[in-house]
Amino acid sequence: MAQIISQGKDSMLASDHDHDRDLLLSNTNINRSSLGKQYSRFDAQVRAxxxxxxxxxxxxEDKEDYEKWKSRGFVIDEKKEEIERFISENRVIREIYGEVVPNKVDDESFWSRFFCRIFKLNQAEEAGRALLVKR
Known part of the structure; x- marks a missing residue:
């Protein structure tokens, strides 16, 4: 009897984990139905x-690069529409935002860190494409 209960518990935990993973993937800005194609490595990195x-x-990690990036023109007021879209369309970002702002981080730091990391991810992707083209 204990073995049956244990197997049922393990099955339920695995199911919950799968559901959580599926929920994270289905609630991002980039999903298969909106793009009409398979996820790319870049899309997976954005979701992560x-x-x-x-x-x-x-x-x-590189505070100097971050400060340079911010000084080149990051103005949170210019990102309001994009931020509102992220909050309304992306459940994961909305939930993280609700949990950490303002208790752990202020609004501007939250968004500037996010946009900086997306910028760096785009830079890396473009550099990778340039290398492929060069080959």
Whole structure:
């Protein structure tokens, strides 16, 4: 009897884990139905960034690059529409935002860290494409 209960418990835990993973993937800005194509490696990296609390709560590793990026023109007021779209369309970002702002991080730091990391991800993707073209 104990073995049957244990197997049922393991099955339920595995099911919950699968559901949580599916929920994270289905509630991102980039999903298969909206793009009409398979996810790319870049899309997976964007989703991973969006779902990671460190994206929003931790200082970027290269603080000097981060400050340069901010000084080149990051103005949160210019991103209001994009931010509203992220909050309304992306459940994961909305939930993380609700949990950490303003208790752990202020609004501007939350968004500037996010947009900086997306910028860096785009830079890396473009550099990778340039290398492929060069070959």
């Amino acid at each position: 960034l969006q779902c990671d609390f460190d994206t929003y709560c931790s200082e970027p």
